[in-house]
Amino acid sequence: MQLQLSGVGFTHADGHVALRELHLQVAQGEQIAIIGPSGAGKTSLLRLLGCQIKPSLGQFQLGTQQPWQHSPRALRALRSRIGLIHQQPPLPPKQRVITAVLAGRLGQWSLLHSLRNLLSPQDRQGAETALARLDLADKLFQRCDQLSGGQLQRVGIARVLYQQAELMLADEPVSAMDPHLAQHTLRSLCAAAAEQGSTLLASLHTVDLALALFPRIIGLRDGRIQFDLPAQAVSPEQLSALYANERLASPASTALNPLRIARC
Numbered sequence: 001m002q003l004q005l006s007g008v009g010f011t012h013a014d015g016h017v018a019l020r021e022l023h024l025q026v027a028q029g030e031q032i033a034i035i036g037p038s039g040a041g042k043t044s045l046l047r048l049l050g051c052q053i054k055p056s057l058g059q060f061q062l063g064t065q066q067p068w069q070h071s072p073r074a075l076r077a078l079r080s081r082i083g084l085i086h087q088q089p090p091l092p093p094k095q096r097v098i099t100a101v102l103a104g105r106l107g108q109w110s111l112l113h114s115l116r117n118l119l120s121p122q123d124r125q126g127a128e129t130a131l132a133r134l135d136l137a138d139k140l141f142q143r144c145d146q147l148s149g150g151q152l153q154r155v156g157i158a159r160v161l162y163q164q165a166e167l168m169l170a171d172e173p174v175s176a177m178d179p180h181l182a183q184h185t186l187r188s189l190c191a192a193a194a195e196q197g198s199t200l201l202a203s204l205h206t207v208d209l210a211l212a213l214f215p216r217i218i219g220l221r222d223g224r225i226q227f228d229l230p231a232q233a234v235s236p237e238q239l240s241a242l243y244a245n246e247r248l249a250s251p252a253s254t255a256l257n258p259l260r261i262a263r264c
């Protein structure tokens with residue numbers, strides 16, 4: 001799914017301006033990492049692209065459509081083609097992993113099929129295949145509240161892979177994982193998105209992973225795009241400026257040696 005922002009801004013209900021005059025074009029199948037300090041607007045941008053919040057300003061186009069001109073029903077249909085990967089997946093604690101993964105297609109199923117699925121999971125093989133990509137096939141019947149934070153994040157990713165979303169929006173999808181698992185999981189996500197032909201945008205605090213695994217990097221700060229460049233073109237100076245004066249400036253230091261991780 002391709003998308004386009006022209007002069008898009010977003011202001012929260014309390015008057016806080018989270019996104020300012022963004023211009024952005026993303027082609028079908030692109031993989032983009034969004035980096036920037038805490039409070040830069042990464043989550044706000046992903047929520048806006050996922051049609052969770054409505055731009056206060058400018059024009060937002062998804063494919064050939066302007067989502068906010070749709071009827072509520074057409075907007076729901078559009079959202080069912082978008083997969084949201086949350087930092088803390090909002091999964092009901094007592095739900096089984098298999099049910100959580102299969103819920104990825106609830107927006108595409110009839111009410112009857114969805115109800116049947118609640119009573120008895122309808123596509124064990126589909127769930128197992130998605131979980132296997134994240135090395136979690138053995139957790140199929142585990143309850144979500146019996147998983148670690150990193151395992152729960154991987155269930156959230158498996159759910160979006162099962163959904164076969166045309167647009168995948170991942171908000172700090174590997175923040176609860178150790179560095180090795182984070183890298184392995186992001187590689188799996190990028191590979192799956194490429195196989196499905198899905199467009200992928202992911203916000204990341206680990207700058208080295210972003211630079212190593214994503215071809216295009218957007219640096220966001222104070223709600224503005226500070227740079228939008230191929231990964232190879234991002235310089236240490238630009239990264240220092242992006243994180244300048246932030247108390248949590250440590251990601252920039254790992255970014256100084258981004259080539260430690262081999263490309264996909």
Ligand SMILES: Nc1ncnc2c1ncn2[C@@H]1O[C@H](COP(=O)(O)OP(=O)(O)OP(=O)(O)O)[C@@H](O)[C@H]1O
Pocket residue numbers: 012013014016017018036037038039040041042043044045
């Ligand atoms: N519901 C809200 N109401 C008012 N302001 C908000 C709300 N949510 C976020 N903000 C503000 O909008 C700005 C952008 O927040 P956002 O969550 O998009 O940043 P972020 O880049 O994702 O940060 P982090 O890296 O900490 O997750 C911040 O200044 C934040 O305080």
Ligand SMILES: [Mg+2]
Pocket residue numbers: 042043044171
């Ligand atoms: Mg955030």
